[in-house]
Amino acid sequence: QTTVTVSPAVLGFTSVAKSLDDVVKVPEGYSVSVLYRLGDPLNAATSAYANNGTDTGFSARGGDHHDGMHYFGLAATGSARDDASNTRGLLVMNHENITQVYLHANGPTSTGGVRPEGEALKEMEAHGVAVVEVARAGSGAWSYVQGSALNRRITPLTPAVFSGPVRGNALLRTRFSPAGTDGRGTINNCANGFTAWGSYLTCEENWAGYFRRATGDDTARGGAAARSVVALKRYGIPEGAGGSYGWASVIPSDATSTIYARWNASATGAAADGTADFRNEPNQFGWVVEIDPYDPTKPPRKRTALGRFGHEGCWPSAFVAGRRPAFYMGDDSRGEYLYKFVSAQPWAAADASASDRLAIGDKYFDAGTLYVAKFNADGTGTWMPLVFGTGPLTAANATYAFADQADVLTNVRLAADALGATKMDRPEWTTINPVTGEMYLTLTNNNASVRPLDGTDAANPRHYNDPKGAANTAQRGNPNGHIVRLRETGDTSEATGFSWDIYLFGADSADSDPANVNLSGLDASNDFSSPDGLWFGRPSNESGQVSPLLWIQTDDGAFTDRTNNQMLVALPGKVGDGGARTITNKGADGATRTQATIVGKTATGATLKRFLVGPKGCEITGIDSTPDGRTLFVNIQHPGEDGGLTALQSSWPATQGGTSSTARPRSATIVITKNDGGVVGL
Ligand code: FEO
Ligand code: CA
Numbered sequence: 001q002t003t004v005t006v007s008p009a010v011l012g013f014t015s016v017a018k019s020l021d022d023v024v025k026v027p028e029g030y031s032v033s034v035l036y037r038l039g040d041p042l043n044a045a046t047s048a049y050a051n052n053g054t055d056t057g058f059s060a061r062g063g064d065h066h067d068g069m070h071y072f073g074l075a076a077t078g079s080a081r082d083d084a085s086n087t088r089g090l091l092v093m094n095h096e097n098i099t100q101v102y103l104h105a106n107g108p109t110s111t112g113g114v115r116p117e118g119e120a121l122k123e124m125e126a127h128g129v130a131v132v133e134v135a136r137a138g139s140g141a142w143s144y145v146q147g148s149a150l151n152r153r154i155t156p157l158t159p160a161v162f163s164g165p166v167r168g169n170a171l172l173r174t175r176f177s178p179a180g181t182d183g184r185g186t187i188n189n190c191a192n193g194f195t196a197w198g199s200y201l202t203c204e205e206n207w208a209g210y211f212r213r214a215t216g217d218d219t220a221r222g223g224a225a226a227r228s229v230v231a232l233k234r235y236g237i238p239e240g241a242g243g244s245y246g247w248a249s250v251i252p253s254d255a256t257s258t259i260y261a262r263w264n265a266s267a268t269g270a271a272a273d274g275t276a277d278f279r280n281e282p283n284q285f286g287w288v289v290e291i292d293p294y295d296p297t298k299p300p301r302k303r304t305a306l307g308r309f310g311h312e313g314c315w316p317s318a319f320v321a322g323r324r325p326a327f328y329m330g331d332d333s334r335g336e337y338l339y340k341f342v343s344a345q346p347w348a349a350a351d352a353s354a355s356d357r358l359a360i361g362d363k364y365f366d367a368g369t370l371y372v373a374k375f376n377a378d379g380t381g382t383w384m385p386l387v388f389g390t391g392p393l394t395a396a397n398a399t400y401a402f403a404d405q406a407d408v409l410t411n412v413r414l415a416a417d418a419l420g421a422t423k424m425d426r427p428e429w430t431t432i433n434p435v436t437g438e439m440y441l442t443l444t445n446n447n448a449s450v451r452p453l454d455g456t457d458a459a460n461p462r463h464y465n466d467p468k469g470a471a472n473t474a475q476r477g478n479p480n481g482h483i484v485r486l487r488e489t490g491d492t493s494e495a496t497g498f499s500w501d502i503y504l505f506g507a508d509s510a511d512s513d514p515a516n517v518n519l520s521g522l523d524a525s526n527d528f529s530s531p532d533g534l535w536f537g538r539p540s541n542e543s544g545q546v547s548p549l550l551w552i553q554t555d556d557g558a559f560t561d562r563t564n565n566q567m568l569v570a571l572p573g574k575v576g577d578g579g580a581r582t583i584t585n586k587g588a589d590g591a592t593r594t595q596a597t598i599v600g601k602t603a604t605g606a607t608l609k610r611f612l613v614g615p616k617g618c619e620i621t622g623i624d625s626t627p628d629g630r631t632l633f634v635n636i637q638h639p640g641e642d643g644g645l646t647a648l649q650s651s652w653p654a655t656q657g658g659t660s661s662t663a664r665p666r667s668a669t670i671v672i673t674k675n676d677g678g679v680v681g682l
């Protein structure tokens with residue numbers, strides 16, 4: 001890679017203090033405006049959002065729980081792509097989940113366990129993805145364009161197609177798609193990615209929780225040892241699972257409709273091949289899904305070569321001509337793995353401007369190698385290929401008896417178990433330093449049962465008792481999380497080995513037991529817990545220099561007594577700029593153990609600062625900017641989620657600017673600009 005002058009050497013803004021107020025706070029010299037909220041109408045025919053539980057028609061409204069997001073530039077008029085536009089574009093974002101209580105007049109209802117059809121439909125449609133046209137006026141103010149023909153909602157009901165090695169496999173056959181080629185929509189879309197050819201990647205994370213599975217279903221499937229039962233349990237759908245929000249309970253007014261029945265994964269049909277029921281519907285989720293934001297007529301494509309798990313995000317390596325690009329992916333559950341997909345096709349720069357973007361996606365995504373990471377104690381690591389017929393991934397495997405590559409990809413967690421990959425402290429976002437090509441990974445936190453005192457390793461080295469949570473066993477383990485970074489051998493996306501270290505540890509700077517709990521030397525200006533969102537500024541700032549700012553967003557429960565969730569900015573170093581270190585861990589009973597690990601150079605108040613604190617009860621997740629870095633878009637997810645209708649925890653965004661309000665809270669996208677018009681964060 002070319003050498004680029006790194007600017008700046010120190011962060012220029014004054015850190016924002018921790019806050020428990022119901023408002024978004026940013027540094028002095030910056031401004032915040034609210035751009036796109038839950039319920040906002042996305043076509044001319046849809047009414048303004050009443051925000052009292054009476055609104056309907058969410059397939060044409062902003063969804064809930066804004067999450068991963070990417071800005072795609074548009075030419076001055078029309079629908080043509082213009083990657084350089086700083087004034088008009090498409091914001092594409094995930095609507096991960098819902099805060100159910102605020103979507104209905106008096107909260108959710110059910111009669112004898114049966115949910116009303118209208119409520120369930122509204123809840124489904126508030127999930128998914130949105131494509132929203134946004135534009136900057138001459139005054140500099142941003143707004144979304146309500147009547148844009150490019151606005152689009154993709155919900156769990158939107159037709160989608162399967163692509164890659166699992167397409168047409170028996171594991172995908174359902175009553176809806178007996179051929180195993182088609183599906184309906186996407187759900188629990190968490191973090192994201194993008195491609196050099198102008199498409200958006202959305203990732204299905206906690207999809208398992210939506211499924212019901214009847215008591216007795218293990219027997220119906222052939223008993224506890226049956227392969228589908230083993231896989232369902234491994235992915236979090238045990239027998240007797242009730243299914244979030246009870247959608248499977250709805251009795252539809254159209255008796256032929258299966259949009260509710262599909263959430264019942266029980267094997268109740270007569271045909272053993274799964275085409276009479278929805279026993280295979282859970283296999284339709286857990287994928288990376290590619291969307292062409294510029295063409296609303298194209299169904300999303302589920303990219304099965306990238307594997308099925310609890311996908312947090314899917315961030316690309318640099319696209320280097322002649323080299324096969326890689327995509328880095330976390331599986332966010334306790335003790336899950338880090339993955340990398342390397343395309344079979346070397347990058348051809350001409351593909352960046354192709355008009356059929358999803359056809360280019362077919363080229364790069366439908367053939368390649370999926371790897372899972374093993375972190376060694378000496379600071380090296382290995383990418384282990386998840387290829388049927390190699391190592392333990394064979395039909396002869398006594399534990400799992402893999403059938404073929406489609407089976408390996410659909411049940412990747414089983415395959416990664418078989419390979420002995422490193423169990424991580426909940427892998428969330430990945431991102432790539434545009435200067436060095438190094439990859440950063442947030443490990444948000446872990447509990448004591450998955451990361452016990454005697455179960456740490458060099459890459460997941462912490463177990464201690466959060467002093468604030470002494471009575472709370474959930475806050476033992478690694479309660480505040482850390483950030484690992486990784487350098488590919490030979491600095492190439494195609495590498496099968498890497499070196500790594502730990503860049504940053506979360507901590508409350510006031511904690512002193514054990515003595516080295518605050519391993520990164522955080523202070524009041526930059527202490528944080530549970531890193532989640534992670535993003536490097538776009539590499540085209542000021543005078544063609546790369547701005548290596550690293551943005552870190554939090555989703556925390558262990559630190560919210562001190563501050564609402566936050567976003568920090570860091571100036572990163574490089575893998576290996578620190579050294580080996582021994583950490584003293586301490587259990588709840590006072591027992592101690594040491595763990596050696598590789599720790600990067602300690603961040604300081606000059607190289608890590610708190611840039612933003614959100615309103616009450618929110619998580620900060622989702623970030624992008626215009627190409628010039630002068631407009632930053634950030635998502636505020638589920639403000640007020642810990643409250644209810646009788647005791648609102650938050651009324652944000654109506655409270656932004658300090659206004660008193662009794663409105664229901666709404667997830668929303670905000671715009672942050674520097675008052676002097678400069679690059680945000682510099
Ligand atoms: Fe949806 Fe792991 O965060
Ligand atoms: Ca979330």
Ligand code: CA
Binds near residue numbers: 190312428532555
């Ligand atoms: Ca997340």
Ligand code: CA
Binds near residue numbers: 428444532555
């Ligand atoms: Ca999280």
